[in-house]
Amino acid sequence: xxxxxxxxxxxxxxxxxxxxxxxxxxxxxxxxxxxxxxxxxxxxxxxxxxxxxxxxxxxxxxxxxxxxxxxxxxxxxxxxxxxxxxxxxxxxxxxxxxxxxxxxxxxxxxxxxxxxxxxxxxxxxxxxxxxxxxxxxxxxxxxxxxxxxxxxxxxxxxxxxxxxxxxxxxxxxxxxxxxxxxxxxxxxxxxxxxxxxxxxxxxxxxxxxxxxxxxxxxxxxxxxxxxxxxxxxxxxxxxxxxxxxxxxxxxxxxxxxxxxxxxxxxxxxxxxxxxxxxxxxxxxxxxxxxxxxxxxxxxxxxxxxxxxxxxxxxxxxxxxxxxxxxxxxxxxxxxxxxxxxxxxxxxxxxxxxxxxxxxxxxxxxxxxxxxxxxxxxxxxxxxxxxxxxxxxxxxxxxxxxx
Numbered sequence: 467x468x469x470x471x472x473x474x475x476x477x478x479x480x481x482x483x484x485x486x487x488x489x490x491x492x493x494x495x496x497x498x499x500x501x502x503x504x505x506x507x508x509x510x511x512x513x514x515x516x517x518x519x520x521x522x523x524x525x526x527x528x529x530x531x532x533x534x535x536x537x538x539x540x541x542x543x544x545x546x547x548x549x550x551x552x553x554x555x556x557x558x559x560x561x562x563x564x565x566x567x568x569x570x571x572x573x574x575x576x577x578x579x580x581x582x583x584x585x586x587x588x589x590x591x592x593x594x595x596x597x598x599x600x601x602x603x604x605x606x607x608x609x610x611x612x613x614x615x616x617x618x619x620x621x622x623x624x625x626x627x628x629x630x631x632x633x634x635x636x637x638x639x640x641x642x643x644x645x646x647x648x649x650x651x652x653x654x655x656x657x658x659x660x661x662x663x664x665x666x667x668x669x670x671x672x673x674x675x676x677x678x679x680x681x682x683x684x685x686x687x688x689x690x691x692x693x694x695x696x697x698x699x700x701x702x703x704x705x706x707x708x709x710x711x712x713x714x715x716x717x718x719x720x721x722x723x724x725x726x727x728x729x730x731x732x733x734x735x736x737x738x739x740x741x742x743x744x745x746x747x748x749x750x751x752x753x754x755x756x757x758x759x760x761x762x763x764x765x766x767x768x769x770x771x772x773x774x775x776x777x778x779x780x781x782x783x784x785x786x787x788x789x790x791x792x793x794x795x796x797x798x799x800x801x802x803x804x805x806x807x808x809x810x811x812x813x814x815x816x817x818x819x820x821x822x823x824x825x826x827x828x829x830x831x832x833x834x835x836x837x838x839x840x841x842x843x844x845x846x847x848x849x850x851x852x853x854x855x856x857x858x859x860x861x862x863x864x865x866x867x868x
Contacts, residue, residue, distance in 0.1 A: 486774040492817035492833035498802040499832040512822030518573040522815040528568030631658030666727025674718035720765035752794040766809035781807035
């Protein structure tokens with residue numbers, strides 16, 4: 467730590483290296499926080515959670531009971547032990563509540579005044595949060611009423627397009643401003659379980675389906691997908707049939723881009739996770755080993771931001787597996803849930819992780835506090851460890867005897 471600080475002060479080191487090093491250290495020290503609880507509101511399993519990026523303070527959750535909850539993550543009591551309280555709940559008594567299981571919730575990317583939710587009741591809803599003075603949300607508009615189950619509805623962070631993956635193989639693009647469907651993406655042969663926008667290019671979209679395929683789309687084009695991911699890195703133009711272009715040997719139910727958008731992680735029911743280059747669609751062949759995946763619907767996993775290297779947090783049974791993205795190494799298993807974990811979300815401001823499971827609990831995984839350095843350790847860091855950690859301090863002088 468001292469070598470990073472000294473290197474930054476003297477201009478010999480990039481200031482971002484200190485931030486990345488500390489962020490990485492905090493992720494490697496994640497553990498279940500016994501002093502922080504999240505108020506238990508849901509009566510059944512929790513399918514999806516999301517943290518808004520404006521303040522990093524409010525968290526959404528959607529459950530199998532159709533209930534949607536907003537939590538305040540801030541510690542108002544200033545005590546060591548505290549509970550994250552529910553600010554507002556759309557409960558079973560509300561006439562706007564979803565009738566069946568809520569599968570996705572997401573904050574509007576630009577402010578906390580709006581969020582979306584989708585459900586197995588074949589609807590996607592947009593909610594207005596400007597009137598949170600009351601104890602319930604006010605329904606803004608019902609965008610679409612589908613004839614099939616809605617699995618995934620991510621919002622783009624740069625424009626107002628929402629991509630909708632349903633039991634129908636067609637992916638529909640909806641404009642939040644007009645409330646209408648403006649484009650249909652056709653190519654999959656099975657229901658679409660997961661949809662993700664690229665954080666790097668606002669027009670690139672990835673979709674995963676039960677037909678074992680993952681497709682990347684440019685929504686500005688009307689001629690179909692850019693390419694279909696092939697786990698064997700075969701030349702797609704020479705493939706004898708499109709059925710050979712599969713990303714997994716089972717249903718593909720999880721997608722997540724890395725923070726820079728250069729790579730895409732996919733998970734499937736073949737108990738495998740794969741890393742792909744988004745520019746070429748090539749399989750990087752990183753071996754993550756067996757990644758247990760028993761989910762029959764979309765799996766919500768997360769990737770860290772601001773760390774070097776990146777880490778993936780993947781629900782694995784009743785635990786959350788932490789992998790190094792580019793090496794495939796299993797770093798640790800976060801255990802604390804009593805039943806299967808269905809979703810997790812990473813908080814990049816504090817390097818914290820929140821996970822929800824079928825046990826109706828949301829658990830907070832927080833970095834352990836840094837232990838204070840002793841005087842001997844501080845003295846050693848000021849001396850020899852600086853040269854060992856930072857190449858800028860290496861002795862470049864030559865000896866006359868050489």
